[in-house]
Amino acid sequence: MSEFALKTALPQYLRTEQERIEKFAAAAGLDFFPTVFEILTYDQMNEIAAYGGFPNRYPHWRWGMDYEQLSKSYEYGLSKIYEMVINNNPSYAYLLEGNSLTDQKLVMAHVYGHVDFFKNNFCFRSTDLDTGGRTANPAVRPEGYDPNRRWIDKMANHGSRVRRHVARHGITKVEEFIDHCLSLENLIDPHAAFSGKSAPPPDEEDGDQEEEVPRLRSKDYMESFINPVEYLEEQKQKRIAAKERAKKTPEKRQRDVLGFLLEFAPLERWERDVLEVIREEALYFVPQMQTKIMNEGWATYWHSKLMTEKILDASEIIDYADNAAGVLATSGGRLNPYKLGVELYRNVEERWDKGQFGKEWEDCDDLDEKKNWNTRLGLGKKKLFEVRALYNDVTFIDEFLTPEFCRDQKLFSFGWSNRNDRYEIESREFKAVKEKMLFQLTNAGNPFIYVDDSNHDNRGELLLRHDHQGLELRADYAKEVLKSLARVWKRPVIIQTIADGKEVYLRFDGREHSSKTVAKA
């Protein structure tokens, strides 16, 4: 650990604090990767933040855009970045030069929470670069777990790969292609890293052999009841359909659109390389999106615990409280992941300390009794550590959000009101709130899109299918994405979705868009 600590340019007084805080964190049960702190000026901070936390990325204008936004909002005094920490082994964390010592301590304590989360939450196992760890059961951590997560190096390598293509093909050409890839960036399977290689195709079998649908044995006079003709016919059709499907690529619909394109699209070598970079990086960021609430909540839980119980001295408490209030503030009714996360963890801790769970508690409908329920179980801490390892935001909310919590935290659901032309609060009902929340979190609020067929209508056209969940795609964007898709697939592309209430094929053939209503089968 100290080996890494020595490599940084961290001033001595901060290093002393780091050692102190690290001891407190470890003593509290946190289990983290070695953590390296760097101190940065605000423009370095903005730069690294614009690069998504990494000091080296491939060249692209959108980092510049993020940089401009960050530095402008810093200059106008609207916001500043306190901390940043990268899921890497060892983990790197950045401190902003000129922050008060209290703030720096808070950030350090916060960072150890994050790094513990990176190391222990199962979602992040997908970012292990040594393949053994990835396909193994992500919930079980091997003894002495020390995975290869040298993403800083990997991202830098991506950068030099892309730069090499730029040198050969020119920045405009490469950047244009990157833009197209970014349009498709969210079409990945978040679980791709765990699924491993797809199963080998089943052995060729003799097709004729099973032409007949197997029947149940029956007496003659019972035959038409036990094996009705319609049923047999239906089964036969199913078999034929299944055989047809087997000829199709992909055999089953595939969620990993980028992976599919990588495998089957007729790309030039450099294009394939760029697409691969984009896909890998997109997958890297998936766990952070899946655990935003949990991750920030966990770090906040620990910085507040460590700060108030161990680290702070009396003179710093006001500064700390001031800062903490800012971090946990909710404004404009938006959910603040820090606030929601930490409150939910505390709620879980309290419930498991007092035994407020299980059938008996659920069945109790005396509010007073519920409120004073305390079996002195004392399992809170244990439960917390279990939760941080085995849940993601969706399952966390699904399992631990209670009507009481929902009421105490003043949660509500909102929606757009066409009549008043504004967002309005819709409901404070537990069910409605939870539903909206889960919807918002599922697939990070992205629609589910699958590759359905790569030879649609036997014309080599790529058919995607939008698994419609009640919301329609934004039409103008969908058209643009189809363009990017056609650029990669180099043949017409189609998405089957619902637009204005009707099921349609939206098609782009390289020159123009068209739309066709899906014929009802």
Place this chain on the structure above:
Amino acid sequence: MSLKIDQDHSRFRNIVRGKIRDNLKRYISQGELVGRKGKDLVSIPIPQIDIPRFRYGDKQQGGAGQGEGDPGDPMGGGEEGDQAGDGKKAGKDAGDHTLEVDVTLEELATILGEELSLPDIQNKGKSKIIDAKDRYTGIRRVGPESLRHFRRTYREALKRQISMGAYSPEKPVIVPIPDDKRYRSWKTEAEPVANAVIIYMMDVSGSMGDEQKEIVRIESFWLDTWLQRQYKGLESRFIIHDAAAREVDRDTFFHTKESGGTMISSAYKLCAQMIDDHYPPEEWNIYPFHFSDGDNWSMDDTLACMDILKQKVLPRVNMFAYGQVESPYGSGQFVKDLREHLGKDERVVTSEIRDRDAIMQSIKDFLGKGK
């Protein structure tokens, strides 16, 4: 210090400026430029390029939130809805991107100047008007108590006590008497002032719709802001015209809707008259701005316009600006005529404003020459 990101940043800036990667231009969201909130508050939009992805339409989704309020109350606590910006359309997607910043109009003008790299205006008026300005420069023995100079007064008292031997360093007590009192005094200095007048003219005939007027409103706000910064005594006059022209106040100017034909010459006549009566060109910097959708009654009238401009307006003004707002009804002919007849005169600046996004470019057209 140079950063790695500088290259990416300058590429982004160039995309926004439209120098490279034209195909990205349509994804740039500018939000709305002006939103005079409260007194001097304005939101600064930060250009963003949104990479299109498969995603849900904005308004249908909704979500979960936290805070006070009953079902049916607007989100965000405030009346306007935090992210909704100007209430209506701006909220669509500018909401995520627009940073709300409090700036003064002065700062705003500076930002505008930097963004568009506008040159400072060369003063043309002869500055005959003299403004008197008081400066506190000296000290005197009489004056109002409010101007009493504390330190000087005590210094006098100290001097007096020392010379009288009434001061002892061991017991440093200084008591001023009325004679010791000193007061600040001022001098009146003469300061030449550059004066400017903007004469806004707008076509309010039937073909100018609300959207067209809104564009004129936004544009004139920025012109006002910029010229305000350049000239201390800026006056604005407003003329509306259809077949006849009349002078109105600011509010009427932006909210009148007339119908009927268009005689642009009527406005120019009134403008020339106004200059004659009130604004001798030796003392004033004069800026006539005319906005219309480019429809004029007849060619004869157009020729009359050119005549008035040549004879009576152009010789006296810093520049004559004509902004043509695109409207579904207008023919857009006038700008062509203007360019044909007066295109060579460098005092004439024309600009075509297609939609709100074109406002910035048009301001640059108008003010880019530093006149």
